Amino acid sequence: MSENNREKQIADHIQRDPFAAMLNATIDILGPGHSRVSATVTESMCNFNGTIHGGIIFTIGDMAFAAASNSHGRTAVAMNVNINFIRAAKPGDLLVAEAIEQHRGGRTALYDITVREGGSGELIAQSQGRVYRMDDWFVPPAETAD
Amino acid sequence: MSENNREKQIADHIQRDPFAAMLNATIDILGPGHSRVSATVTESMCNFNGTIHGGIIFTIGDMAFAAASNSHGRTAVAMNVNINFIRAAKPGDLLVAEAIEQHRGGRTALYDITVREGGSGELIAQSQGRVYRMDDWFVPPAETAD
Amino acid sequence: MSENNREKQIADHIQRDPFAAMLNATIDILGPGHSRVSATVTESMCNFNGTIHGGIIFTIGDMAFAAASNSHGRTAVAMNVNINFIRAAKPGDLLVAEAIEQHRGGRTALYDITVREGGSGELIAQSQGRVYRMDDWFVPPAETAD
Amino acid sequence: MSENNREKQIADHIQRDPFAAMLNATIDILGPGHSRVSATVTESMCNFNGTIHGGIIFTIGDMAFAAASNSHGRTAVAMNVNINFIRAAKPGDLLVAEAIEQHRGGRTALYDITVREGGSGELIAQSQGRVYRMDDWFVPPAETAD
Numbered sequence: 001m002s003e004n005n006r007e008k009q010i011a012d013h014i015q016r017d018p019f020a021a022m023l024n025a026t027i028d029i030l031g032p033g034h035s036r037v038s039a040t041v042t043e044s045m046c047n048f049n050g051t052i053h054g055g056i057i058f059t060i061g062d063m064a065f066a067a068a069s070n071s072h073g074r075t076a077v078a079m080n081v082n083i084n085f086i087r088a089a090k091p092g093d094l095l096v097a098e099a100i101e102q103h104r105g106g107r108t109a110l111y112d113i114t115v116r117e118g119g120s121g122e123l124i125a126q127s128q129g130r131v132y133r134m135d136d137w138f139v140p141p142a143e144t145a146d
Numbered sequence: 147m148s149e150n151n152r153e154k155q156i157a158d159h160i161q162r163d164p165f166a167a168m169l170n171a172t173i174d175i176l177g178p179g180h181s182r183v184s185a186t187v188t189e190s191m192c193n194f195n196g197t198i199h200g201g202i203i204f205t206i207g208d209m210a211f212a213a214a215s216n217s218h219g220r221t222a223v224a225m226n227v228n229i230n231f232i233r234a235a236k237p238g239d240l241l242v243a244e245a246i247e248q249h250r251g252g253r254t255a256l257y258d259i260t261v262r263e264g265g266s267g268e269l270i271a272q273s274q275g276r277v278y279r280m281d282d283w284f285v286p287p288a289e290t291a292d
Numbered sequence: 293m294s295e296n297n298r299e300k301q302i303a304d305h306i307q308r309d310p311f312a313a314m315l316n317a318t319i320d321i322l323g324p325g326h327s328r329v330s331a332t333v334t335e336s337m338c339n340f341n342g343t344i345h346g347g348i349i350f351t352i353g354d355m356a357f358a359a360a361s362n363s364h365g366r367t368a369v370a371m372n373v374n375i376n377f378i379r380a381a382k383p384g385d386l387l388v389a390e391a392i393e394q395h396r397g398g399r400t401a402l403y404d405i406t407v408r409e410g411g412s413g414e415l416i417a418q419s420q421g422r423v424y425r426m427d428d429w430f431v432p433p434a435e436t437a438d
Numbered sequence: 439m440s441e442n443n444r445e446k447q448i449a450d451h452i453q454r455d456p457f458a459a460m461l462n463a464t465i466d467i468l469g470p471g472h473s474r475v476s477a478t479v480t481e482s483m484c485n486f487n488g489t490i491h492g493g494i495i496f497t498i499g500d501m502a503f504a505a506a507s508n509s510h511g512r513t514a515v516a517m518n519v520n521i522n523f524i525r526a527a528k529p530g531d532l533l534v535a536e537a538i539e540q541h542r543g544g545r546t547a548l549y550d551i552t553v554r555e556g557g558s559g560e561l562i563a564q565s566q567g568r569v570y571r572m573d574d575w576f577v578p579p580a581e582t583a584d
Contacts, residue, residue: 018192019199046164047212053165054212054224055205062201066193078200079400080372080422082228082520084548084568086541103524103561107399107424108371110522110564112550123541126548128566130372130522132399225546226518226568228374230402230422232395249378249415253545253570254517256376256418258404269395272402274420276376276518278545310484311491338456339504345457346516347500351493358485358492370492374520 006073009139014067025060027067033101035067038118043091052089057125061113064099065129068111073139076109076131083127087117094118099129107133152219155285160213171206173213179247181213184264189237198235203271207259210245214257215277219285222255222277229273233263240264245275253279298365301431306359317352319359325393327359330410335383344381349417353405356391360403361423365431368401368423375419379409386410391421399425444511447577452505463498465505471539473505476556481529490527495563499551502537506549507569511577514547514569521565525555532556537567545571 011030020026025039039060047053061083069076089095096118103110113127157176166172171185185206193199207229215222235241242264249256259273303322312318317331331352339345353375361368381387388410395402405419449468458464463477477498485491499521507514527533534556541548551565 014194017194017199018190019202020193022190044164044168047166048160048163048216049221049223053163053205053208054227055201055208056165058204058208058227059199059201062199062204066200070194075195077195077234078231080228080230080522081200081204082226082374082566084226084518084566085224086543086548088223102564105524110524126540126566128520128522128564226376228420228520230372230420232397232402248418251378256378272394272420274374274376274418306486309486309491310482311494312485314482336456336460339458340452340455340508341513341515345455345497345500346504346519347493347497348457350496350500350519351491354491354493354496362486367487369487369526370523372520372522373492373496374518376518377516380515 003142006139006142010071010073013138014070017063020063023059025063030067030071032071033068033104034099035064035071036096036098037064037067038094038096040094041089041091046091052091052093054085057085057089057095057115058083060095061097061115061125061127064097065111065113068099068101069109069131073137073141075134075136075138077134079130079132081127081129083125085125086123089117089124095124109133149288152285152288156217156219159284160216163209166209169202169205171209176213176217178217179214179250180245181210181217182242182244183210183213184240184242186240187235187237192237198237198239200231203231203235203241203261204229206241207243207261207271207273210243211257211259211275214245214247215255219283219287221280221282221284223280225276225278227273227275229271231271232269235263235270241270255279295434298431298434302363302365305430306362309355312355315348315351317355322359322363324363325360325396326391327356327363328388328390329356329359330386330388332386333381333383338383344383344385346377349377349381349387349407350375352387353389353407353417353419356389357403357405357421360391360393361401365429365433367426367428367430369426371422371424373419373421375417377417378415381409381416387416401425441580444577444580448509448511451576452508455501458501461497463501468505468509470509471506471542472537473502473509474534474536475502475505476532476534478532479527479529484529490529490531492523495523495527495533495553496521498533499535499553499563499565502535503549503551503567506537506539507547511575511579513572513574513576515572517568517570519565519567521563523563524561527555527562533562547571
């Protein structure tokens, strides 16, 4: 299996996300240890204050986190996320989440996750996320491929 | 305004949550500093591993957190949530989130949030959440009512 | 090896903590998944505001967390701690930290940690802590003992 | 008061830290929203596993966090810190902590904090910290000076 095929298989797996589809969120960048996800948020995603629900902001960040942490083809599951909410988002905003790998060890890995409003670039939320790396590879490791 | 009317106004405000409606989540208990929220989760709420999306688990916990922290009639906005994911949830599970006030000060308040599978009682996730308490009361304080 | 000897060996191991000794912190309770630690804090433990250093409050909580998570005889190392500071502590306060196991799985375990002022019982800080459980048992498991 | 005098007064205030002195920690860089702190850790700072106590790693990071968040002359107090421990540190290591402001608002501010081993540059811990900004300025704001 060529490296290009491997990357395509990983991207195909990560994009099969029913809840992402429900939110119209798309993966715009996916590379080793890095991902960017975006979605335009709507009235139906508001909370009782009329601003975008914290759960939506978390979820868009979580999609970038899941994509980045699974980008190596090995199954990674979230153990811990700490999110700091900075600014409210409002219906019509384009939310852009970016996750960047800070450390990857044998058993755990750590990611920095930011969510910004795409037009202004203003910070909406900033998180740290830690995954547990399972023994399972959903796409075989590159070293043993071919 | 009687205390009963006050509680009803607070509950009415908190239940006007479009995203909660989209997830069919309901507030089952709402008292001062305490709330319980539940939702039966479905296939459309899964991630690419076929388990319930972390964003859904966060969101159901966040609804309990928002309800408990706004239960006094004063607007509270989430600053920070730290979530530990313990067990995967699967389509068909009834998720039950409970938020309990640990401390309430003039400017901030702290909540313990648990999400369990309703049938087995098994722990799905456990969080701490901190809010900033705004000057705004969406229902006037009891002391000044009448 | 009797169960009593096992508990004594575990306690002996956990109490060999040079930094705890430097702070005059003592383990007052140690049971399976539970620990209480206390220390009277002093002028030399202050920060530049004249209140007790956040690092001292964290450390006393961390000692309870380490004791509770290692109380089974299996080496547990901290992966993540989220601490919420609630009230300042001052020189002369007796700080009492309590850690209680919320979940223990094969690879990770989760603890709730509170630090209170011993006289008034007022909450100083509240934390969640997650450990990774190593393969190493510093005291052999009870099942295989004798 | 000149801007230079202001910076000196701020640095003088921040360096009056008794617990930092006990650990022989020094502030190597202090600028607006930025600080670097270092300390060589010793046998007496170990836990019962013979590695450097998590409380020491937290504390050195916390010193950088406190310096960066108070660097504007306005009193900032820690509300929340989330720390991810990545690698153990050992006696003799030079620990270098760096805190960088990610956001500063009217009431709260957010910092990214890393602790590395100074020789190898290896990541020991990574944190997010959030402060509450008090009304009190320990050095008057620049705008009103002179």
